[in-house]
Amino acid sequence: MKTDPKIDQRDDVTPAEGEHKYGNVEFADPTNKKYPIDTPEHVRAAWSYINHKDNAAKYDADEVDVIKDRIRKAAKKHDVDIQD
Template identity: 85%
Template sequence: MASDSKIDKRDDVLPTEGEHKYGDVDFADRTNKKYPIDTPEHVRAAWSYINHKDNAAKYDADEVDVIKERIKKAAKKHDVHIEE
């Protein structure tokens, strides 16, 4: 799965809120500025959140795959072990 795949803009999200809250960091969902993956704590939180059905349901299946791939990549970078 290509990590530059498109994630659609969500109507229920203001991307500026994510930027305001976390600053200029890398997000697993770069379009909507959701799921920051810049620290080990954020990586673990992002993985936990995207694996909740209600959060994943807000995306198409391929978008969830992209988000999960980005989180896994960040986990390796930050030496964080996450369970599949």
């Protein structure tokens, strides 16, 4: 399994579940297969979820920054307007 050196494996997640649910798509957190960013709808949902305190609290602050940066880039790619 390819892991991302910027995001640690979480104990509360089974990455295979995310891949099973969404398929082989791009994720903002590819280590844990969380926050798919392959469609405009997924980009909007990913942005909404990572901005909930309870979801962001499962990551270190620098990991949240990496995830948000990837979502912003995907939003630009899919022409999705998101607000900080």
